[in-house]
Amino acid sequence: MRDVILFSLIVAAGTGGELCVSRAMKVVGEAKSFRPAEVVKLILRALRVPWMWLGVGMMAVAFFALLGALSFYNVSFVVPVTALSYVAGAFGGVAFLREHVSPRRWLGVLLVAVGVTLVFLGQS
Amino acid sequence: MTASKALHLKTYFMIAVMVVAGPLGNVLLAKGMKHSGDLAIWPPLALFHTALNVFALGSIWLGVASLITFFVAYMLVLSWADYSFVQPASSLAYGVVALLGYLMLGEQVSPLRWAGIAVICIGVFVVGRTDPRTTRHETAGQEAAEQA
Numbered sequence: 708m709r710d711v712i713l714f715s716l717i718v719a720a721g722t723g724g725e726l727c728v729s730r731a732m733k734v735v736g737e738a739k740s741f742r743p744a745e746v747v748k749l750i751l752r753a754l755r756v757p758w759m760w761l762g763v764g765m766m767a768v769a770f771f772a773l774l775g776a777l778s779f780y781n782v783s784f785v786v787p788v789t790a791l792s793y794v795a796g797a798f799g800g801v802a803f804l805r806e807h808v809s810p811r812r813w814l815g816v817l818l819v820a821v822g823v824t825l826v827f828l829g830q831s
Numbered sequence: 832m833t834a835s836k837a838l839h840l841k842t843y844f845m846i847a848v849m850v851v852a853g854p855l856g857n858v859l860l861a862k863g864m865k866h867s868g869d870l871a872i873w874p875p876l877a878l879f880h881t882a883l884n885v886f887a888l889g890s891i892w893l894g895v896a897s898l899i900t901f902f903v904a905y906m907l908v909l910s911w912a913d914y915s916f917v918q919p920a921s922s923l924a925y926g927v928v929a930l931l932g933y934l935m936l937g938e939q940v941s942p943l944r945w946a947g948i949a950v951i952c953i954g955v956f957v958v959g960r961t962d963p964r965t966t967r968h969e970t971a972g973q974e975a976a977e978q979a
Binding site: 797824 | 841854857858860861864865867870885898903905906907909910911914924925928929931932933936938939940941942943944945946947948949950951952953954955956957958959960961
């Protein structure tokens, strides 16, 4: 039960956070240069977008769940299992956003699921 | 053409930073958490002590710094490149994390787990190479007008 909660938090909060950050960065606009002053300005601009705060909050939740999982398991087990976010994302897209997931994407999702199963089976 | 070449170059550079810094951060966190001892989260005072113990570890802070590097590279690349382009490229990170876990922490990675990680990388790659927009969009012109 503890493991289910930890991995669900890592997957759900992590993916949600990434999507929010991705959305925020589209609002902020392209980074024109990598000079430190420019990067800082870009980050400050990003912090004015509410999506960024929501995204960072969700990523923080995922981070602490990750720390918890890493205290129980090897990193070479924990991180591959978090790839389940692709499976969750495909089903979530169909269920909540009514996306039409192409056969090719289902193939990729199936491969990820098979890979995570192998990682579980290979836990020695 | 040179502008597009430069765009490709900085995109690949940022993805390379992501693929190294992200897994390195995770492995450093793992290194820290292996020495963190008992993780009590209740009562709140115990949670406070646990947090103090965890954040007193140098490798946790190095891991956090590495993940921040990853995060900044990720933010920068997403400001010009599509999520659906960045995602398949970053599938390499799953292999890198297992490799670093093996090299830096001496984790035993069984052949079956290596196989699983390889299949995950291929799967993530295939997911990312699909059409990023799967919902029908009939108001593209309207959206462009709204942005203008």
